[in-house]
Amino acid sequence: xxxxxxxxxxxxxxxxxxxxxxxxxxxxxxxxxxxxxxxxxxxxxxxxxxxxxxxxxxxxxxxxxxxxxxxxxxxxxxxxxxxxxxxxxxxxxxxxxxxxxxxxxxxxxxxxxxxxxxxxxxxxxxxxxxxxxxxxxxxxxxxxxxxxxxxxxxxxxxxxxxxxxxxxxxxxxxxxxxxxxxxxxxxxxxxxxxxxxxxxxxxxxxxxxxxxxxxxxxxxxxxxxxxxxxxxxxxxxxxxxxxxxxxxxxxxxxxxxxxxxxxxxxxxxxxxxxxxxxxxxxxxxxxxxxxxxxxxxxxxxxxxxxxxxxxxxx
Amino acid sequence: xxxxxxxxxxxxxxxxxxxxxxxxxxxxxxxxxxxxxxxxxxxxxxxxxxxxxxxxxxxxxxxxxxxxxxxxxxxxxxxxxxxxxxxxxxxxxxxxxxxxxxxxxxxxxxxxxxxxxxxxxxxxxxxxxxxxxxxxxxxxxxxxxxxxxxxxxxxxxxxxxxxxxxxxxxxxxxxxxxxxxxxxxxxxxxxxxxxxxxxxxxxxxxxxxxxxxxxxxxxxxxxxxxxxxxxxxx
Numbered sequence: 001x002x003x004x005x006x007x008x009x010x011x012x013x014x015x016x017x018x019x020x021x022x023x024x025x026x027x028x029x030x031x032x033x034x035x036x037x038x039x040x041x042x043x044x045x046x047x048x049x050x051x052x053x054x055x056x057x058x059x060x061x062x063x064x065x066x067x068x069x070x071x072x073x074x075x076x077x078x079x080x081x082x083x084x085x086x087x088x089x090x091x092x093x094x095x096x097x098x099x100x101x102x103x104x105x106x107x108x109x110x111x112x113x114x115x116x117x118x119x120x121x122x123x124x125x126x127x128x129x130x131x132x133x134x135x136x137x138x139x140x141x142x143x144x145x146x147x148x149x150x151x152x153x154x155x156x157x158x159x160x161x162x163x164x165x166x167x168x169x170x171x172x173x174x175x176x177x178x179x180x181x182x183x184x185x186x187x188x189x190x191x192x193x194x195x196x197x198x199x200x201x202x203x204x205x206x207x208x209x210x211x212x213x214x215x216x217x218x219x220x221x222x223x224x225x226x227x228x229x230x231x232x233x234x235x236x237x238x239x240x241x242x243x244x245x246x247x248x249x250x251x252x253x254x255x256x257x258x259x260x261x262x263x264x265x266x267x268x269x270x271x272x273x274x275x276x277x278x279x280x281x282x283x284x285x286x287x288x289x290x291x292x293x294x295x296x297x298x299x300x301x302x303x304x305x306x307x308x309x310x311x312x313x314x
Numbered sequence: 315x316x317x318x319x320x321x322x323x324x325x326x327x328x329x330x331x332x333x334x335x336x337x338x339x340x341x342x343x344x345x346x347x348x349x350x351x352x353x354x355x356x357x358x359x360x361x362x363x364x365x366x367x368x369x370x371x372x373x374x375x376x377x378x379x380x381x382x383x384x385x386x387x388x389x390x391x392x393x394x395x396x397x398x399x400x401x402x403x404x405x406x407x408x409x410x411x412x413x414x415x416x417x418x419x420x421x422x423x424x425x426x427x428x429x430x431x432x433x434x435x436x437x438x439x440x441x442x443x444x445x446x447x448x449x450x451x452x453x454x455x456x457x458x459x460x461x462x463x464x465x466x467x468x469x470x471x472x473x474x475x476x477x478x479x480x481x482x483x484x485x486x487x488x489x490x491x492x493x494x495x496x497x498x499x500x501x502x503x504x505x506x507x508x509x510x511x512x513x514x515x516x517x518x519x520x521x522x523x524x525x526x527x528x529x530x531x532x533x534x535x536x537x538x539x540x541x542x543x544x545x546x547x548x
Contacts, residue, residue, distance in 0.1 A: 119433070121348065121438075190350065191346045223350055270350065291345040
């Protein structure tokens with residue numbers, strides 16, 4: 001509930017007529033004004049406290065958004081630890097709630113992996129075969145939720161999100177694309193799709209309302225390559241071939257925009273997914289297409305002066 | 315102080331903009347479609363493709379106007395018949411025609427994806443067909459330009475699963491000249507109704523026969539010696 005996506009989902013849930021009361025847990029306080037929700041500032045490692053809060057509340061629906069993307073808010077080792085701890089605590093606690101009917105879990109299209117000859121646009125039926133650390137983290141969260149759902153007989157919906165980008169979303173991809181000079185793969189500039197944080201939040205609310213019981217890809221329509229994104233943002237493209245990536249990623253890390261493995265994979269091998277099922281099952285259709293999300297990313301200003309906010313792309 | 319901190323960033327941005335401005339003018343900002351096909355790149359490459367192939371297209375009335383369909387073309391080895399046929403049919407119909415058979419290795423794989431290539435896997439073909447796309451599959455390559463090779467039944471399967479028509483596309487091009495021909499035939503109907511995988515196996519055989527008949531109907535010299543026949547094609 002404290003992160004950008006969590007706060008967004010909470011704010012949207014508060015506006016839903018079917019939501020009676022709302023309780024949230026996070027390591028950061030909410031970034032939006034919440035009127036109804038009760039918030040608990042807890043670390044993922046505080047399992048007993050988390051179990052206590054969740055079981056006392058005894059919810060009908062649990063939404064687990066506690067996924068730390070590597071190099072978004074924490075480095076890989078910490079991200080892996082926090083995600084595993086939070087999943088164990090929250091999914092485990094949810095299993096102890098007798099009123100629980102449904103659980104919605106955040107995952108990502110990284111779970112499909114990008115090994116050679118893997119599907120260009122995997123559907124939800126494609127095998128889970130992660131080829132990055134982040135993909136493996138997400139696959140583990142999915143597996144835990146599925147297992148709990150099977151054991152206690154509740155609906156478990158999994159939303160496999162494309163890279164979530166937004167003006168204020170901590171994302172290694174977004175951060176990298178906003179650098180003045182952005183590296184791209186000269187010989188393998190592959191297309192990828194993203195999703196805007198507001199659209200992702202709307203998908204979670206719909207999934208919770210409909211008691212989703214299957215995995216769904218949440219992907220904005222259209223696609224873009226890294227070079228095209230760089231050109232849209234009027235950044236300087238820096239072509240890379242092979243071993244230069246190592247130097248570029250180290251340099252980028254020093255400059256404050258680390259490039260984790262799954263982002264390197266996205267830039268080399270692309271990352272698309274078929275999001276058609278979201279419309280059929282949830283009636284969800286993203287408001288922004290992938291190129292529009294990229295344009296919004298670049299419309300972000302480092303200093304926003306009140307009264308002179310310009311939405312247009314710089 | 316803030317301006318001082320921002321100065322290197324602004325200077326780098328200004329320098330970068332100055333460097334890339336001429337490139338931007340020549341290369342307008344675009345995006346790719348859901349499968350990674352880049353219509354702008356295709357438009358830019360069309361004059362170069364026309365230097366190699368001058369394609370005459372026929373039978374486009376057989377193609378569905380809005381729905382998806384699986385097209386199967388014959389292929390002389392190294393002729394890139396699927397590529398020029400897909401480009402010519404896209405141009406003729408105004409709909410993207412995606413060819414199957416891009417390798418998944420850089421740099422050729424990403425490039426072919428940008429010009430509309432899909433992987434030669436049933437999953438990729440099924441995905442495109444289920445989104446009402448026109449997908450072109452090449453039969454096995456042959457040394458003789460008038461022989462239709464074996465049609466891969468595993469790539470016909472997605473059309474059977476999606477319940478979409480399969481149309482033969484006869485292609486003919488010269489190894490040395492520019493003239494090329496692409497002729498779309500009517501949809502092939504299976505002779506028997508099958509519930510299992512025999513449906514695609516029999517349909518693939520049927521498509522191969524149709525292709526062969528269309529190629530025979532093209533006429534021309536047939537000496538039986540491939541290099542001599544190549545010279546007269548197109």
